[in-house]
Amino acid sequence: MVHFVIVGVLVIASTLGLGLLLTNAPILPLMASEQAVTVDWLFNIHWWLIAFFFSLITVFILYSVFVFRRKPGERGDGKFVADNHRLEAVWTIIPIGIVLSLAVIGASTLADVERRDPSALSVDVYASQWVWRFEYTVEVPTEAGESVLTAVASDRLILPLGQQVVLRMRSTDVIHSFWVPEFRVKQDILPGGSEFVRELRITPTEAGTYQVMCAELCGQLHYAMVAEVQVVSAAEFDAWLAENAGDCNLTDEQCGQRWAATYGCTACHSLTGQSGVGPTWLGLYNHEVTLTDGSVVIADLDYLHRSIVDPNAQVVAGFQPGVMPQDFAERLTEEQIQQIIAFIVSLQQ
C-alpha cells in the first residue's frame, strides 16, 4: 500500500509539473484568429491529458525500475500475479469514457472552427506550383452611375481585421494546402475546377504580417511556396482595394510588370539572368533560344505570345515540359498578355 501512496503522490506532482510546463511554455505560434482561440483551448485539454497519462506510466515504470530491481545476491522470482479482472475492466472502461468525451469535445470544437458568418468577405485563392494568387471582387461605380464588378488580383493576401473571410480555393495543377500557423486552420487545395473548390474560413483578430505556406508536398520548390499575409484595419483594407481596383493606369511595361508579379510568372522566370524553374526573361527578346528538339528559334513577339498561351509548344532545352500552367489564355486578357510581353521586351541586358 505504501508503494501506491508514494507513486500516487509522484504521479500528481509530475502531472502538475508537466501540465503547467506544456500549457505555459511558448510551444504554439501567436494566436491571431478566432478559430485559433478554439483550437488552442482544445490544445490545452490535450496538454493536461498528455501530462497525466505520460506521468502515470513513466512514474510507475521508473518506480518499479528503482524499487523492484533485483538486489545483489537476491534469488527467486517476483510475486505471482497473473491477472485481476476488476482492475482490467477499470482500465478499459475509464479510457473509453475519456476518449468518447474527447470525441464529443472534438466535434463541438470542429463546429466552432467551421462556424459560418453569412456576411463573410469572399476571396478567391489560386494555388499553382509554387505561387499563390488571391483575387478579390469589388464593385466599381461607372460613369453612368451604375456599378460593375471587377476583380483585383494580388500576390499578397490582404485581410481586414475582425471580419470573417471565406477563402474559395482552387489549384491549377497538383494538390496544395493553405496554412498560416498563426491562424491554426489548414485546408488542402484541389485541382479539377468548380466541383473541387474548397473553402476555408478565417476571422483574423491580430493585425500584422504573417506567411501563408503550402503544407502539402507539391514538387520541387514546395518549400518556397510562401506568400505574405497582411491583416490590416477595415479602413486600410478598403483603401487598398479601391487603389487596386479598375484598370491599370500605368505604362504598358509597368502594368506588365504588375501582372507578372500577381500572376506568379516571376516565381519561376527570373529578371536577373539566373536560370530558375523556367528560363530567365532578362535579355530574352530577339535572342536565339535552343528548344528541346534541338532546333534554334528567335524569341520574337510571336514566340513570346505562344510561350504564354501554349507553353508546351516550344520548350526550351534544359527545362521540363508541363511545368508551367497552360491556362493563361483564359486567365489573362489579351491586353494583359500584350502588357506582359511589353515588360519582357523592356528587359534588355
Next chain:
Amino acid sequence: MRFFSTGLFRGLIAQIIGTFAGMALVMAVRVLMGLPISSADAATQQHITEVHVVGGVIIGAIAFLVGVGALNEWLGWARGKPINENIDPDPAKPNWMRYFDVDFDHKVIGIQYGVTSILLLGFGGIMALLFRVELAQSGITFLNSDIFETILGYSSEHLFNTLMSLHGIVMIGAILLGVGALSNYLVPMMIGANDMAFPRLNSFAFWINVPGAIILISSMFFGGFDTGWVGYPPLSVRAPLGMQMFLIGVYLIGLSSISGAINVIVTVFTMRAKGMTMFRMPIFVWAALATAIIQFTATQMIGLSFQLVMLERLFGMAFFDATRGGDPILYQHLFWFYSHPAVYVFILPGLGIISEILPVFSRKPLFGYKAVAMSSLGIALIGFFVWAHHMFASGMSPYLRVPFMYATLLVAVPTGVKFFSWVATLWEGKLEFPTPMLFALGSVVIFLLGGVTGPPLGTIATDLHLHDTYFVVGHFHDTMFGGYVFPFFAALYYWFPKLTGRMYSEKLGKLHFWLMWVGFMILSNGMLLVGLLGMRRRIADYDPALGFDTTQMIMTIAGFAIFFSVVIGLYNLINSARRGAEAKGNVWNSRSPEWHIASPPPLHNYPQPFEVVGEPYDYGLADSPYVNMSPAPAAGHAPAAAESKE
C-alpha cells in the same frame, strides 16, 4: 569464388538480362501494333521510354525469381514433373551458401529476411542523415554540392525530395522485412512446428523482396521522385520515371507481405503443438497472427492504388484527373485504407516482443495475458476504421471526418490496455536489466510518447493545425521507434544466443541502447516542438526568421548519435557471432519452448513433438511447467498438428 554459383548471383544476372530482354520485347510488341518507338517530341519520347522501361523492369523482376530458383518447384510441377517432397538442404553444400540460395528452412529464411532488413535499414538511415545535414541550418547548403548533381543529374531541391521520399519507403520496406524475419524465425519454434505451413511459398515471399528493393532504390537513377512515400496524384502522375520504380518496387514488396501473411496464419492455426490452445500460445504468436491478418487483408489496397497511378501514367487513364471525370481524393482513400493498418503491421510484432521480454526479466507472469492478446486483435480491427484521419484537411466531405475521429480516438483503449498490463507486469517483480530489457523498457517510454501525441492529431480542430507539420513526423517516428526499432533490437539481443549459440557484449549493448535512446528522445522531441511552432514537413529549406536553426542543429547531432549507436550495435552482433563466449543453454531462464533445445536450433527444430501442459508465463509459481519436452510417444507418431485444437 563460390559466390558466383549462388542463387542470388544467378538471380541478379537474370534480372539484368531480363530487364533488357523485356524492354526489347515491349518494343517489338509496339512495332507489331504499329505504335511509334521513338519520337522527335520530347514529351512523347519521355512517355515512350517510360513504357519500355516499365515493361522491362517487370520482366526483369520475374527473371530474377526464375534465376534465383524461387519458382523451380512450381515450374517443374507445371511441366508435369513429380513434386520433390524432400526439401532439406543438400548436405554437401557449405552452410553459408544456404543463405544466398533458395532454402526452405524457416530459420534460414528468417535470417535472410533479417539481414536484408538491416541492409535496407542502413540504406534508409543514410538517406535520412543526408537530408538531416541539409536541414541542420537554414538555406540550401549541402545538397547543392556539385557531386550530387554530377552523379544524379537533378537539382538540390529535387534531390532533397527524392531522399526524403526514399527514406520513408525504404524504411517501410525494411520494417516489413524485419517483421517477416521475426515471424518466420520465431513463430514455428514457439508453437512447436518443424517449419512453416508452406515452405516453398515462404521462400518465394522472401526472394521477391530482393528485386523489389533493387527496383525501389534504382528510382534514384531514373530521375528520382518527389512525392513523399505517399505518392499522391496528380503530383505522382507528373513525377519523373523514378516514380514508376517506386510503384513497382513497393508492389513487389507488397506481394511478399501477402504471401508471407498466408503462411503465418495457416501455420498458427494448424501446426500448434499438442495442448497448445490459442490462449496458451506465447504472446508474440498472437501479435504475429494479428499482423498477418492485416497484411493479408489490407495490402491489396495499396497494390490497387499504385496500379491505378501506374496505368494513369502509362496509358493516360483518368482515375485521378478531375478534368476528365476522375477524383484526386479517391487515391487517398485507397492508399490509406492499407497504409493506416500498415502502421499496425509495423508496431504489433514489436509490442509482442515487449510483452515477451518484460515477464522474463521481471520474473513475473505477463499481467492479463488474454487482454493483451485480444488488444492486438482489437488494434488490428479498429485499424480498419480510421484511415480517413490522415485526410482531415484533404477536402473530403467535412462531416464524414467526425466518425473517423471517434474511431481514431478509440485506438487509445486497446493500446492503453497494453501499457497498463506492462506496468502491472513490472510491479513487484524482481527486475534485471540486461540489454534486451533496456531496449524493451526504452521502447515502452518512446511508444508512450507516440501514444500520447496521437489524440491531438485525432481531434479534427487541433489536427488542422498539426497536419503536415513536423509534429506528425515526430509522432510517427515515436511510434515507429517505440513500436518497431527498439523492440527489433531488443529481439536481436534477446534471441542472439539462440541464433548463434554465443553471447553478445553487454557493455557494447548497453552503450548502443543509451546512445540511441537519448539521441532519439532529443531528435523526436525536437520534431514535435518545431512542428507545433510552424515547421511544415517535407520541406528542403526553412525561413531563418522562424528561429529553428539551433533546434535543427541539435536534432541533426542527435541523428548522428542514433547512426553511431546502430554501428556499435551491429559491430557488437557481428563480432560476437564469431568471437562471443559460448551460450548454449537457456540463458535467460525462459519458459518458452525454443529455449529448451540446442542453440543454434537444429534443422526441423524439435527432435520430437513436445506437449503443452501449463500456462506460458507462470513465472513465480512453483511446479507449473509450460511444456513437457519429452512426452510419452503418441500412437502413430503423427505430427502434432491436427489434434491440438481446443
